[in-house]
Structures are given as structure tokens and as C-alpha cells.
Amino acid sequence: MGEGARCACRGARAEVFPRAAGARPRAVPETRAAGLANTTKAAELMGRALALGAAARRRTPPNPWVGCVIARDGVIVGEGATEEPGGAHAEVVALAAAGERARGATAFVTLEPCSHHGRTGPCADALLASGIGRVVVALEDPDPQVRGRGLDRLRDAGVEVEVGLGAAEATRSLAPYLQHRTTGRASCLLKTATSLDGRVAAADGTSQWITGAEARADAHELRADSQAIVIGSGTALADRPALTVRGAAGPSHRAPLRVLLDGRGRVPADGPLFDAGLAPTLVLTTARAPGPVLDAWRAAGAKVEIIEAASDGAGVDPAAALGLLGRDGVLQAMVEGGSTLHGALIAADLVDHLVAYVSGAVLGADGRAAFGWSGPRTLEDAPRLELLDARRIGTDVRLDYVPPREQSRTGSGSS
Secondary structure (H helix, E strand, O other): OOOOOOOOOOOOOOOOOOOOOOOOOOOOOOOOOOOOHHHHHHHHHHEEEHHHHHHHHHHOOOOOOOEEEEOOEEEEEEEOOOOOOOOOHHHHHHHHHHHHHOOOEEEEEEEOOOOOOOOOOHHHHHHHHHHOOOOEEEOOOOOOOOOHHHHHHHOOOOOOOEEOOOHHHHHOOOOHHHHHHHHHHEEEEEEEOOOOEEHHHEOOOOOOOOHHHHHHHHHHHHHOOOOEEEEEEEHHHHHHOOOOOOOOOOOOOOOEEEEEEEEOOOOOOOOHHOOOHHHHHHEEEEEOHHHHHHHHHOOOEEEEEOOHHHOOOOOOEEEEEEHHHHHHHOHHHHHEEEEHHHHHHHOOOOOEEEEEEOOOOOOOOOOOEEOOOOOOOOHHHHOOOEEEEEEOOOOOOEEEEEEOOOOOOOOOOOO
């Protein structure tokens, strides 16, 4: 996998790290180690490193977006963030800016420095060569090629290492990367836009537009943060979407991969989704798709992969789809529809982040439900997500949910 945790290249198959069904990375509790990391100034410096890393999010995948700040006596002498794949890592960028001032200084890094060779050299060795005196790290890297080795390399060389400052913030920022390196599958961001009573379309099937322009613009920012945008065949047939990023505030390193899940070959190979000039398209299907349809998809320029069918035989297994995307280096897959696919992901406990844009419209019982599945028989068995954030966007409300942090997980999804 190229450089593994920090140096994989897009298009290469990423290593899979299997876990039990429903397994997810756990947030690392923030520790208060003795020394500089126990000061308010240190927290500010790590906050700056986190901001630098977050600003690089759209250019680094499939590598993590890491920030690094080098400070002497609380004053920043160098800083940087990870560059595009194949470019310098955050620590190297910051060290270059600091020069000789790095000797004896403290480095604040949002993720454990790597210790292995890939397309670039080990960041732990670069820190040692600079004469750095202390390294404060927010999170240990869960990738098997790293996972404590970078920290051990620094400690063995006599550098003081502190871990845990800013861990909660780094865990939230790097959640897709942590999910990918922990389970091997792409992190699933499910986005839906609903009426006040949880409907995604009216009784006649009309759905444009339930939410306002501001909410739709915000959703394009989510697309820009993702490496793949996923829809099911029903949405492709009903909406004929382009699935491109439009009007996002900052540029992406590349257009997100457009992914169609069509287990039976229902979607014709025409329209914006198959316009190769807009963005690449991947069709994930099953052995049930007719040969002529497969040929037409490929002739239109799409890549086609045949994977496992869902347990009901009607579509693509969503866990298999996320696993394949993860192996192809997709850290975050944004799932936009439709309701059947959303329901399957909820039922299989595969949703890592759910964003719901809720409008003031009321569509009634004949409207189309946001999650097309039969659901639990009793309230006690209902899946419950944890509210992470709620804010107003124009005339609508954006609600962010994540899986419960402490509640045991019993979903059937596997990676």
C-alpha cells in the first residue's frame, strides 16, 4: 500500500485490517502529562496544529491530514501541514520552516510521526535529525505499520514524548482516517435532506427542493471533504444526478469518485453520471446484472466491479461496497441516497456520521420515508445515534449524529 498509514497513493489498494462486526475506532481519552503539555499555551499550540491539519483535509487523502507546530519557549518557529500524496509530511514542512531553531524545541503533532520508509522518509527520523527536544502528539496512529513505532523510535533516542493533548479534537477531525485504518473500510457519511416529518419526497415522488439553497451549498462542502459519493440505482434513475462538487469554498485535490450501487443492472449508461469529463464513475454490481449492461457501462467509461449481493439478493451488500472502497484508498464515502440504501446502512450498523438537513415542510404519511427499511419491532430495539451538533443553515437545520461512544454495538455489518 505505498507508504501505508501516511504515504499511500490514490488508486492503489489499501491494506485491510479486519475487525469484528460493528467494530469502530474509539476516541483516545485526552491525558494531562507532566511538563509543557500541561499548560494553556501548549493547548493553544496544539490547537494551531489541529487547525493546520484540518485545512489540509481535501488535499491529503488517502493520507491523513496532519498539522505540526514547532515552538521554542511558547513561540512558534515553524509550522506546516501534510502536502498532497507523495509530498512532504507535516513534520518535515514544519522542520524546514524552523531550520536550526528546531534544535531543542518542542514539536506539537496531531498524529504520531511515522517510522517507516515509503515515498518519503520516516518523520520520526526527521525529527531526530533536527535535534528536537520534545514531541507532543495528540493521537497514536492506528495503522499497523505505525501503531506506536514512531513514538518508540523517538523515546528510544532520548526524546521526551507526551501523548494525549488535543486527543478528543484530533479524533473528531481525523475520524474517517481512523475508521479506515481501524477497520479497513471506507468511513460512511450518510447525508439526507428531509421534511419536518422525516420525508425525502412527496407522494408523487417530487423532492427538489425540500431544503433551501444554503443547505444544498453546505452539502457540497461535505462532498468536497469526501473521496467518493455513493448513490443507489433508484436515486440514479429518479434524479439523473451529476454527483460533482459545485461551489465549495476550497479546492479539492481531485474530483470525488462517483459510485453507483446497482445490483441488477437497472441504470442505463447515459446521462451526467456517465460523463467521464465531469468525474470518474465506479459501478458496483452483482452477478445478477446482465452482460450487455456491464458492457455498456464500461463502454461509457465507467469502471465496473462485481461484488457480493445483499442478503435479500436485491442489491449490493453495503458492507462489501464500503470494504472495496476502503481497499481502493477511499477514507470517506458520502452516501446521498436513496432511502432503501440509507435504510440498509442503518440496519447493518455501518453509518459512521449522519448529517440530516431538516426543513420546515410537512409532507404527510404518503410521503417517502428517509430510511426505507422495516425497522425494529419495539422501541427498545431501535438504533440510536448520538447528537454531535445542531445548527441553523438558512431556513433549515443541520443535525449531525455519530454512533454512541460507549454503548455496545450489535449491528450486523462487517468489513
